[in-house]
Amino acid sequence: MFDSRARVPLWRAASSGLCVDAPGDYHMVVYDESGVVRLRVHQGPPENFCRPSVDVLFRSVAHIYGAKTLAVILTGMGQDGFKGCEELVAGGARIIVQDEATGVVWGMPGVVARAGLAEKILLLDQIGSEIVRRVAGPAMQVHAT
Secondary structure: OOHHHHOOOOOEEEOOOOOEEOOOOOEEEEEEEOOOEEEEOOOOEEEOOOOHHHHHHEEEEHHHHHHOOOEOOOOOOOOOHHHHHHHHOOOEEEEEEEEOOOOOEHHHHHHHOOOOOEEEEEEEHHHHHHHHHHHOHHHHHHHHO
Protein backbone atom coordinates (compact mmCIF):
# COMPACT_ATOMS: atom_id res chain seq x y z
CA MET A 1 0.00 0.00 0.00
CA PHE A 2 2.68 2.56 0.94
CA ASP A 3 4.64 1.61 -2.17
CA SER A 4 1.76 2.41 -4.55
CA ARG A 5 0.86 5.69 -2.84
CA ALA A 6 4.44 6.94 -2.58
CA ARG A 7 5.15 6.36 -6.27
CA VAL A 8 8.70 5.34 -5.43
CA PRO A 9 10.10 1.83 -5.31
CA LEU A 10 9.91 0.19 -1.92
CA TRP A 11 12.99 -1.95 -1.35
CA ARG A 12 13.91 -4.39 1.34
CA ALA A 13 17.00 -3.44 3.35
CA ALA A 14 19.16 -5.77 1.26
CA SER A 15 18.56 -3.64 -1.85
CA SER A 16 19.38 -0.06 -2.67
CA GLY A 17 16.64 2.40 -3.44
CA LEU A 18 14.90 5.58 -2.57
CA CYS A 19 12.59 4.17 0.09
CA VAL A 20 13.67 1.33 2.35
CA ASP A 21 11.51 -0.95 4.48
CA ALA A 22 13.02 -3.09 7.24
CA PRO A 23 12.20 -6.77 6.83
CA GLY A 24 9.96 -8.30 9.49
CA ASP A 25 11.65 -9.38 12.74
CA TYR A 26 14.82 -7.33 11.99
CA HIS A 27 15.94 -3.94 13.25
CA MET A 28 17.49 -1.66 10.63
CA VAL A 29 20.29 0.83 11.32
CA VAL A 30 22.52 3.16 9.35
CA TYR A 31 26.24 3.17 10.16
CA ASP A 32 29.45 4.69 8.88
CA GLU A 33 31.99 2.35 7.34
CA SER A 34 35.13 4.31 6.46
CA GLY A 35 33.14 7.36 5.37
CA VAL A 36 30.44 5.40 3.52
CA VAL A 37 26.97 5.26 5.10
CA ARG A 38 25.48 1.80 4.91
CA LEU A 39 22.34 0.00 6.03
CA ARG A 40 22.46 -3.07 8.22
CA VAL A 41 19.76 -5.30 9.66
CA HIS A 42 20.08 -7.30 12.85
CA GLN A 43 17.96 -9.26 15.30
CA GLY A 44 18.84 -7.40 18.49
CA PRO A 45 16.31 -7.51 21.31
CA PRO A 46 12.88 -5.98 20.63
CA GLU A 47 12.35 -2.41 21.83
CA ASN A 48 8.87 -1.20 22.77
CA PHE A 49 7.81 -4.79 22.06
CA CYS A 50 8.80 -4.16 18.41
CA ARG A 51 11.28 -5.61 15.97
CA PRO A 52 11.83 -3.72 13.78
CA SER A 53 11.74 -0.71 16.07
CA VAL A 54 11.65 2.89 14.87
CA ASP A 55 13.65 3.93 17.95
CA VAL A 56 16.56 1.70 16.93
CA LEU A 57 16.62 3.17 13.43
CA PHE A 58 16.17 6.80 14.56
CA ARG A 59 19.02 6.54 17.10
CA SER A 60 21.37 5.46 14.34
CA VAL A 61 20.07 8.18 12.00
CA ALA A 62 20.57 10.82 14.74
CA HIS A 63 24.17 9.67 15.16
CA ILE A 64 24.99 9.71 11.43
CA TYR A 65 22.89 12.56 10.04
CA GLY A 66 21.88 14.72 13.03
CA ALA A 67 20.40 18.06 11.92
CA LYS A 68 20.27 16.94 8.29
CA THR A 69 17.38 14.62 9.15
CA LEU A 70 13.71 15.01 8.31
CA ALA A 71 11.81 12.20 10.03
CA VAL A 72 8.16 11.25 9.50
CA ILE A 73 5.95 9.31 11.91
CA LEU A 74 2.88 7.75 10.34
CA THR A 75 -0.06 5.97 11.96
CA GLY A 76 0.93 3.26 14.42
CA MET A 77 0.13 1.78 17.81
CA GLY A 78 2.16 2.45 20.93
CA GLN A 79 5.05 4.82 21.41
CA ASP A 80 7.79 3.30 19.29
CA GLY A 81 9.69 6.18 17.71
CA PHE A 82 9.21 8.59 20.62
CA LYS A 83 12.67 8.17 22.18
CA GLY A 84 14.28 8.17 18.75
CA CYS A 85 12.48 11.43 17.93
CA GLU A 86 13.77 12.92 21.18
CA GLU A 87 17.33 12.11 20.12
CA LEU A 88 16.74 13.41 16.61
CA VAL A 89 15.29 16.73 17.80
CA ALA A 90 18.10 17.13 20.35
CA GLY A 91 20.49 16.91 17.40
CA GLY A 92 18.59 19.51 15.38
CA ALA A 93 16.47 17.21 13.20
CA ARG A 94 12.93 18.04 12.17
CA ILE A 95 9.89 15.80 12.66
CA ILE A 96 6.58 15.59 10.80
CA VAL A 97 3.72 13.46 12.10
CA GLN A 98 0.50 12.28 10.52
CA ASP A 99 -2.63 13.89 11.95
CA GLU A 100 -5.12 11.96 14.04
CA ALA A 101 -8.04 12.23 11.60
CA THR A 102 -6.30 10.47 8.70
CA GLY A 103 -4.50 7.88 10.82
CA VAL A 104 -5.88 4.49 11.76
CA VAL A 105 -4.18 4.62 15.17
CA TRP A 106 -2.72 7.87 16.54
CA GLY A 107 -0.44 6.18 19.07
CA MET A 108 3.02 6.73 17.60
CA PRO A 109 2.40 10.12 15.97
CA GLY A 110 0.26 11.27 18.90
CA VAL A 111 2.96 10.62 21.49
CA VAL A 112 5.49 12.57 19.43
CA ALA A 113 3.05 15.44 18.79
CA ARG A 114 1.92 15.71 22.43
CA ALA A 115 5.54 15.87 23.55
CA GLY A 116 6.08 18.91 21.34
CA LEU A 117 8.62 17.13 19.13
CA ALA A 118 6.69 17.49 15.87
CA GLU A 119 7.37 20.56 13.82
CA LYS A 120 4.24 19.87 11.75
CA ILE A 121 1.16 17.68 12.04
CA LEU A 122 -0.18 17.00 8.55
CA LEU A 123 -2.93 15.12 6.76
CA LEU A 124 -1.65 11.94 5.16
CA ASP A 125 -2.09 13.32 1.64
CA GLN A 126 0.00 16.41 2.52
CA ILE A 127 3.05 14.58 3.83
CA GLY A 128 4.57 13.53 0.49
CA SER A 129 4.51 17.04 -0.97
CA GLU A 130 5.92 18.46 2.28
CA ILE A 131 8.84 16.04 2.11
CA VAL A 132 9.51 16.97 -1.51
CA ARG A 133 9.27 20.69 -0.70
CA ARG A 134 11.76 20.41 2.14
CA VAL A 135 14.23 18.19 0.38
CA ALA A 136 14.18 20.25 -2.81
CA GLY A 137 13.73 23.69 -1.25
CA PRO A 138 16.19 26.17 0.21
CA ALA A 139 14.95 25.67 3.79
CA MET A 140 16.34 22.12 3.91
CA GLN A 141 19.57 23.14 2.20
CA VAL A 142 20.16 25.91 4.74
CA HIS A 143 19.21 23.60 7.61
CA ALA A 144 21.57 20.88 6.37
CA THR A 145 24.70 23.03 6.34
